[in-house]
Amino acid sequence: MHKRIAVIWVFVLTVGFSVFGQESSLVSVKFIKQNLSVLPNEVVNIPFFVINNSSNPIPLKLDVDVPDGWSIITKLELDHLNPNEQKFLVISTRIPATCAVGDYKLSAKIYDSDNNNVVSTATGIRVNEVEKIVLELVQSSQNIRAGETFKAQYLIQNMGNSEKTVFIETSNCDVDGEVNVRLKPGESKNINVVKETSDELTSTQKEFVSVRAMLAGEVMDRVFHTMFIFPVKTFKQDLFFRYPIDASVSYLASNQNDSYEWASQLEISGNGFLDQESKHHLEFLIRGPNNSNLSYLGLYDQYYVAYENKNVEFTLGQQSYKFTPLTESSRFGFGVENKVKLNNGLSAGFVYVKPRFYEEIENELAVYSQYEKDERNRITLFAVQKKNKGISDLTYLFSLGAAFQPFKKTSVELEASRGFWGDVANNAYRANLNSQFSIFNIGGSYNYAGKNYPGYYTNSTFYSAALSAQIHPKINVGLYARQDFSNAELDTFFVTAPYSRSMQYFVNYNIASQTYLKIYWNESERKDRLSAEKFHYETRSLNSQFSQRIKRFSYSLHGAYGETTNYLLSEVSNKQNTYQVSTNLAYQLNNKHSVRAFGTYSNLNSFVTGDQRDVTAGLAINSQVMKNLKASAYLQNAYNIDDYYRNRNLMQLQLDYSFTKSSNLIIRAYNTLFKTETENSELFVSATYKQQIGVPLKQTMQVGDVSGRISRSDSEPLEGIVVSLLNKTTITGQNGEFRFRSIPPGIFLLSIDRSEFAIDEMPNVPLPLQLEVVANDEANLNIGITKGARLFGRFVLKEKPSRLPELGSILLELKSEFNTYRITTNADGEFSFPLVLPGSWTFRIYDNSIPDGFEVDKKIYEMKLRPGEQHELLVDIQAKERKIVFQNQNVSLSSSGTQGLNSLSLSNKTKPVSTKKADDLFYSIQVGTFSKRLDPNSSFFKGYGFEIEKQLNNFYKYFIGRYSTLSEANEARQKLEKEFKGAFVVYFKNNEPVDINDR
Known part of the structure; x- marks a missing residue:
């Protein structure tokens, strides 16, 4: 304090000070500082001068007035001032920790001896804002049974100095009540969270819940909590290794072609290993009859089987058979493929297929070979023969492909192909690159097929390239260019996409956590590839996209403004300034329910229609209606015409009900525009029942079960006791019962958590309990809880000895048939054994630990301790008696010198010698x-x-x-x-x- 005053004096005398205050003719008060800025819980020092302007001494007294709740730390004394004297004083006051943000005044008043107010003045103090929200866990359930509701209570406190609305964000649990909590400074409220658990759990699960207090998207405090969920249903482990099979039956209905049609379909599929070592894999599918005319999902009939092991891959049936991207990409049909793999990375095989949906090709045959060093480094050689219908000449295609990784974050894929059809030959090339170095990311692909190349693509050029740079942790810049395929020889079940090309320059800015902004310039062209063109336009536009998440609400906004040229209109009217606005709004009600709304409005000059304005709006809802029932809905009013190359749902409703973990029923309804269609949507309804089946292949283990009951001596069952065996844990039910299933045979230790017992309770058997589990048998235990007994006492001196013994560290033992406890006495000779089981016990004092020169009358005590007994034992200790023993000695006298006396010779009796x-x-x-x-x-x-x-x-x-x-x-x-x-x-x-x- 003196140091601060000295600094202020130096400042005043060397620099001077601004004068604030109010003067009378006799006395004036001058504050050195005005309008101070402070924080709650700070001590602020306010220096000022009191000056006697007269030539006479004046008796004075000082009164300082501070806001309510503020305390003055220093004691200020002012009794008089000499003529022309000025006195330096410092007011030290502490700002309360909960003082609200705002402006306050501190005033100083000077009184004369008659209590007349001679002069008064004040200075302003600004208390700045402090944001401090504290969240604490008050109480919670740590161990709950499956099917019960986890509940926890938290206390949230506003330790700042301004009123705040705090958003409570949770993970893996829900707030029971309002998620926005309004708190005044110093105010606290209780927050309750809940989480429902499934009673279908069959094993103990450890789950985490998190509760966060947030202000303006920033986490002010968070609390993590762990809980254990114990199953209420016993789970008997499957003793067999099984092959997984899915079986389903579906009902399909449609109003296609303005008439009601329906059909049924059966599907059986399997996909898994045939052995525990995962060496042999089998996959198959049986689906029929054919209903492709009733469902846009492509539920045509299909039959195939595929087998794979370390050295062989074999497929037979209707499947999408893959070649290379240039030669044939993939072709659906009936075929066969066989591949042989050697352990040195070499492989070879063939593919034969009769296309199903592309009628122009009669059959295709390919042979290939590959060397694969690892997943990212390989080289492949393909030779393909195609037989077209109605044409005698065969088509031959040869392809050489390679993939390699020259650097750690760089991968390259290349393919070169040459095709022959009669006397005509042409080439095709393909390249892909992905690389990351320094702040740059580069990605791109290039496909070229010559005019007469007879592969999957003909007379086509496709490219895409992307380059971006992370110039700042929050800023990413780059460009993207793309041109679409053309002349793809696709199956007739699908449709070629429109021709398109685009160039884009972008800047991505990560404004804050969960807040993003993207700005980009886009130049694009799209052209219809159907016989009757619906669109061909080019657009140049400036675009911006903003997305943000606030609490449970997230949204994104997109805007574009530019010029569109419609090449299907005359040159006079084919250019138009266009704009587009779209939004996507999502709200997560809780962990079970969410809703999303979206919409687009534009006047793009794109299509040959009377009104160029386009409005699209939709809604999507997902809900966990019940424990076993999920529901979802999707509605949309329209689609852009240039989306014709894919199926478009205008409405989709779905209900999914689970009967068990292995069976469920799915009901769907669709209002759909087929590919190539731009109007006349059709309604489809389907109901599918699925059942999972595991076919046993081999019994893998022998097991036994363990069950039991825990109760008190009066047969009162103990609920909620955690029991552990091997690596499994369970909890006792209402009747105190517990059960472990599928335990491998052997001898194991069973333990019980005693935290739920009374302080003086303990099991009536030693723990951990050793038990033997026998295969195909059940061990049953009845564990009683009883009051434990305690033995304590002290060593007592029978009489006061000449010296006092050190009674500390005397070794004592308490032993029963099953347990042994050893302790030592304290410095006062007192001892206390831990809580022990009632029954027969032997108390023993180790003789070698008794102080030297002392002894006890009795070293071993036999006793029977009763439940709840507090047995005190007093052990008498006394000094040992010193006994003198006279032994017979042989004395020999003989003449010695003139004295005439005999010398004395002593010899002890011979002691017995041990033969051990x-x-x-x-x-x-x-x-x-x-x-x-x-x-x-x-x-x-x-x-x-x-x-x-x-x-x-x-x-x-x-x-x-x-x-x-x-x-x-x-x-x-x-x-x-x-x-x-x-x-x-x-x-x-x-x-x-x-x-x-x-x-």
């Missing part, structure tokens, strides 16, 4: 116990290794060192405890560990 070997009795340090055997080089031993390994009670125990005395063993244990926590001394007798007290 020294190695039979020793001490060692136990460092670990494991359910599985460890490798001698295991990192657990940290380079120490081990001397002894013992398998006791299905556990492997490991010991380090052999010591002849307990003190040596304890000294070694203290060193080993740094690496092996909990290591303790064990006494060995005849190479078997025994209790130290029994040594």
Whole structure:
């Protein structure tokens, strides 16, 4: 504070200051600063001068007035001013953390000794805006059963200083209530979210939900939450490897040709592997009868089978057979293909096909060979023979193709072909390039077919090229050019697209998150290729496209303005300024329901019609009506005439109802314009029932089941307890039951989550519980929950000894048939064992841990602990009695010198000598116990290794060192405890560990 005042003084004296205030004839007040800008929770210092303008001393007092809620930190004192004296004062005030944004005034008032207001002035303080929204999870369901509704409650707080409307955005859940929350400064509200789960789940799933608080598209705070969904339906694992087959039956109806027609169709298909190793793949389709006249979907009859393994590919039947893009691209018909693949990348094969929908070709035969180094590097050679109907001369085509990747982000594809028909020969070429380097992306393709080339394309040139550069993280610029194919020899079931060419220059600008702007100049030409031309026009226009997502609403706007030349009109009137406006609006109500609306308005001078204006509008809706029912609707009033080369839905309605995971019913209705049609739409209705079938090929495993029930001692079932076995987890139901199905045979550990138990409750069996699963059998468990018992106590001195013992670190053991607990006393000699199962227990005091010079009367206690019992045990400890034992000694007297005295010789009785070997009795340090055997080089031993390994009670125990005395063993244990926590001394007798007290 003093430092700040000093800085202000230096500033005033060296630079001067602006004078603000109000003067009287005697006293004036001058603020150094006016109109300060601060933030909430800040401390602001406001310096000012009080000046005595008279030649007499004046008794004064100061009163500072601050806005409500503001606190003055410094204590200001002003009792008098000497003649012509000026006094420097600083007002320090703290702005409240929740102070609303706005302008405030702080005033200073000077009073004389009679409490008359001599002078007063004020300074303005602007509190700026702070945006701070905090979102916290209050409560939620972590474990729920399938079919239940997940619920969670959040607290949202406005810690800023202005009123805000916060949008609550969620992922994988829905807000239960209003998604827009209005909060005043300091205000908080509860937000509830829900998520419905399917009761069809057959395995435990871990799902994440996310809730975000957003202001103007920016995430202010977010909370992630994890939940586990446990199945309520048991799932019996399929023990067989199966081949997947789909079967369906369809009903088709139409008002085609102004008459009602209907038909039915059956389809059976399969696509999958025939073995578990995925070496043999089979695909087939059987569909009939032929109903292509009733459905624009192309539901003609079709029959084929295809087999593939590592070295062979074989196909027979009606299928689209592929050649090369230049020679024949693909041809639908009845045929056969066989391909043989060698392990070195070489392959060869042939294709024979009788086209179905292109009547001018009688048959085609091709042989080919390929070398493939990997997916992106290969070379292919094709030879094709075509027999045209009514023509004796055969057509021959030869093609050489290659694909390679010269650089990591560059791929190239090339093809060159030469065709012969009689004495006429011509060439065709194709090239594709995709590359990325530095800030540039390049892509392009070029197709050329000579005038007399007899392949899929004749007298055709097609190209497309795109170049773009990311000149800024938010800005992408580039150009795109394209010219369409011509003279494609397509199946008559389809139609050649219009001729078109275009050139486009564009700039893409990523304005903000989920906000994009594209501006481009476009030059394009489109020409009808039907016999009676409907359009041929060229357009030059400036276009802009803007798209943005705001909360659940997203939209895009497109506008174009330019000039169109209609070549089907006279030169006098074929040019016109044209414009086009289109929009696409989408709203996501929640995770189940969404709606989209779109429309276009234009006056493009494109078609030979009386009115050049075109209005197109439509609506699309998708909804999850019920758990098993989905619905969608699509409506559109019209289509552009130059879209004739594809089918156009003016209306589409669809209902999809799932009976089970493997069966569903789909009902569709279409109002459709066929290809080549520009009016006279037709209505189609279809109903299809599908069923998935798995044909068992081989039994793959043997399994068993485990079921059980968890209840308290009064038979009250425990619901919502998480039980785990192997890698599966489930939760108990209303009756406390649980079930695991399809468990492989073996011995496994079952564990129970005790978080839902009362603090003093525990299962009546040791956990984890070891159980054996037998194939084709079910193990049934009844697990009771009981009150645990606790043993605690302390060591008590029977009488006050000459010195007090150190009662800490006395080693104690509590042992039952199944469990053993070892603890040590604290410094006061107190001990407390964890909660244990009721029943018979043995309490033991390790003699070697009793302080030297002291002993206990009893080292082993047998006791029976009852449910809920709190058993206190007082252990008497006392100083050892010092016993003196006199032993018989042999005394020998003999004459010695003139003294006439006999010298005294003492010899102890000979002690018995043990006949046992020294190695039979020793001490060692136990460092670990494991359910599985460890490798001698295991990192657990940290380079120490081990001397002894013992398998006791299905556990492997490991010991380090052999010591002849307990003190040596304890000294070694203290060193080993740094690496092996909990290591303790064990006494060995005849190479078997025994209790130290029994040594």
